[in-house]
Every structure is written in C-alpha cells, then in structure tokens.
Amino acid sequence: MCRGYEKVLQDILQPMKCHVCGSDMTEEYSDMPFKLSQHKVVIFKDLPVLQCSGCGEFLLADPVMVQVESMLERSMPETELDVMRYAA
Ligand SMILES: [Zn+2]
Secondary structure, eight states, X not given: OXXXXXXXXXXXXXXXXOTTTOOBEEEEEEEEEEEEETTEEEEEEEEEEEEETTTOOEEOOHHHHHXXXXXXXXXXXXOSEEEEEOOO
C-alpha cells in the first residue's frame, strides 16, 4: 500500500477509469443480485453502480458497498430469495 498523494488526488478529480479496458466509468442504476451462500440470494433494486462504457465491467463505490453490507445483515437468514431496494 503506497499510493502517492498525487494519485489519490487524481482519483478524486478524474472520472473513474475501468481497470479492464481504461474507458470511463459512468454511474448507472442497476438491479444486482448478491449471492450470500449456497441457498441465499439478495437482489438489490436501483443500486448505484459504476459501469464501464467500453466493456460493461462494473464496480460499487466504497460508500455504496458499506451500505449494501449493512442492509445484507438485516436480511432474514431463513429467506432464500430477498429483494431489497437500495436506499442511501
Ligand atoms: Zn472496461
């Protein structure tokens, strides 16, 4: 872990680039399934994701990931398929 200060600043100011093909990542709202275990899937509706305009690769911003994780913890363990609406 030795990211320089300039690199950090660049990340803040520049649009996010795809780590696969280098195209710009744009913010989209997407429904996305999370497989938590063999028999449990949670689908998030209207999740803000960063999607690559080139190859379709996507990623979640850190604050979104944190929110998703805390919402997943609220899902009932016995529910095999849960659908949640993302709310920031
Ligand atoms: Zn890409």
